[in-house]
Amino acid sequence: MNEPRRIRTERLRWASRRALLENDLLLQRFWQSQPEVLDDETASVLERLLALEDHDLWELLSGRRETDDPAVNELVALLRQPAVQECEPSTGD
């Protein structure tokens, strides 16, 4: 396995722990949809997204704002896809 790539992924996994629950939950959804090790492109976009302050991040994730970084906007769109479940709401952990 590519060790630097794995370490970069793990670092980002931890950096997805945020100050606001809203961001935690959407980022958790992201990780559930990803392979165990992120490719370099995804990792680099996620790095840019996670560098944001939490309130700014939530403004993006809740669709109130866009960045001028198309790749980040694309990632946000992916995060925003709601996991619609018919009978049970999404679980926190």
Added chain:
Amino acid sequence: MKPKVTVRKFDAVIVGAGGAGLRAAIQLSESGFKTAVLTKVFPTRSHTVAAQGGVAASLGNSEEDHWHWHMYDTVKGSDWLGDQDAIEFMCRKANEVVIELEHYGMPFDRLDNGRIYQRPFGGHMSNFGEKPVRRSCAAADRTGHAMLHAMYQRNVKANTQFFVEWMALDLIRDQEGEVLGVTALEMETGELYAFHAKATIFATGGAGRIFHSSTNAFINTGDGLGMAARAGIPLEDMEFWQFHPTGVAGAGVLITEGVRGEGGILRNSQGERFMERYAPNAKDLASRDVVSRAMVTEINEGRGCGPNKDYVLLDITHLEPDVIMKRLPGIREIAIQFAGVDPIKAPIPVVPTCHYQMGGIPTNYHGQVVVPGKRTQNEIVPGFYAAGECACASVHGANRLGTNSLLDLLVFGKSAGETAVEELKKSPKAHKDLPADAFDRTLERLNRLNTQKDGANVHETRLAMQRTMQKHAGVFRFAHLLKEGVEKILEVQKAVNQTEIKDKSMVFNTARIEALELDNMIEAAVATMVSAEARKESRGAHVRDDCPDTPEHPNGRDDDNWLKHTLWFKEGNRLEYKSVNLRPLTVDTIPLKKRAY
């Protein structure tokens, strides 16, 4: 072979870089003491960021106000369980710490005359409960965030040394009980360190993640509580937790009370507007505790919704879509994102949701940790301090007044820092030697985790704990559920003691960190359940079905038997009690009275 532990020496080590930790660090670093701050996440990503309401201070910028009125509101809010010396201290210090923050560069909202703008907030009254007063100081809706930034910058200037993405693991105490620092894990390398210090300050925040539905961020795992409990320090008043009636079921994200104000209706599994039975006049606009209690009663009596019948529905489908789009756009977004429903078309699943921990590590108003001793019930633990949500000074007692959380962390963060500075000035130059067994508890814990076979899954065990807490020690409590809850949580504890992780790697091993966090959460959970089961009265946020409002016990409160603080000890899972300090520092006692708004 034992893993290596590298020892680093500081005058002071602070665990946690939210509001309380940063405020304490300013005090120490600016006094020239070598100060380390350990934090799991970057300081400005601490949960203080989520605080929006503001910080209370009787500045009187818009109308007359007085710290004594603020004190009255806080004592009343605490349902008389708060210590009146600590409450007087906090309310008198409020103006000073807010003005200091202004000098640190905090961008408070302002009046035209340049003074700090103050807004009204629930429970803030003038003249001892007479009429509302403007007391909350805010920076738009980012008060906590702005506060952290201002204090972080100040710390950088004062040369505070930050250890970011480090997790403190255990408290180091010697034979005499003196605290000499903490052991810690550097996440990036997985290596172990000891921070050997003359002063150790815990500012680790609350343990709100012990409940299944919680507004708290994932980092709020009560690490300080776990470390303190394992080192023989009791936890105080852990039965008192503040809940909001409407969090998105399963997720915890808050749906503001404004939704019911706009016409939102709560319904059970039969589609019934059940609030009509509980509050025929106010209905869905009844007070928070009335609404929460009604929701829990519906769920407990089998009228909850969903496959597990464990939530009710908040219905706004009868409102015109353009009203929802115009007045409640944020709520629609939250419902879509976290409940997977568009509230224009379908109702939102909601449950009462945990928000704030009133109890914690017992301290006096100097920020020193205190435990029952041979001579008094409040003997100082040398070298150990705590402030903010992890501590219990106790200013919030049985329930917290809005905007007092940010005030608490400023006042007691500063106070803990100041006291530590005074003690450091008196202390010998050399550090006291570390005991031979300083690292044993940590090494045993890590070794157990690394070698566990056929153990319990961390995620499943955490979920079992959260569901147990939610069902058995939620916002409205029942004697039989609490009793069962004690047995169940002790079962969960057995699983926590046998958690197993598959990934044994060293670098940024999130699985290991989550297992270590669960070790901390379970202490807070057991303390909460056992303390709640034992307290046979209703007071503040602890409301029992079997202790209702009667003429003899208004609101179910029983001052003759229960006007006392709970102390839970991990060893033997036992409880002690200590008296509430009803004597303020300079003014008369605020006498016991029924709490009514």
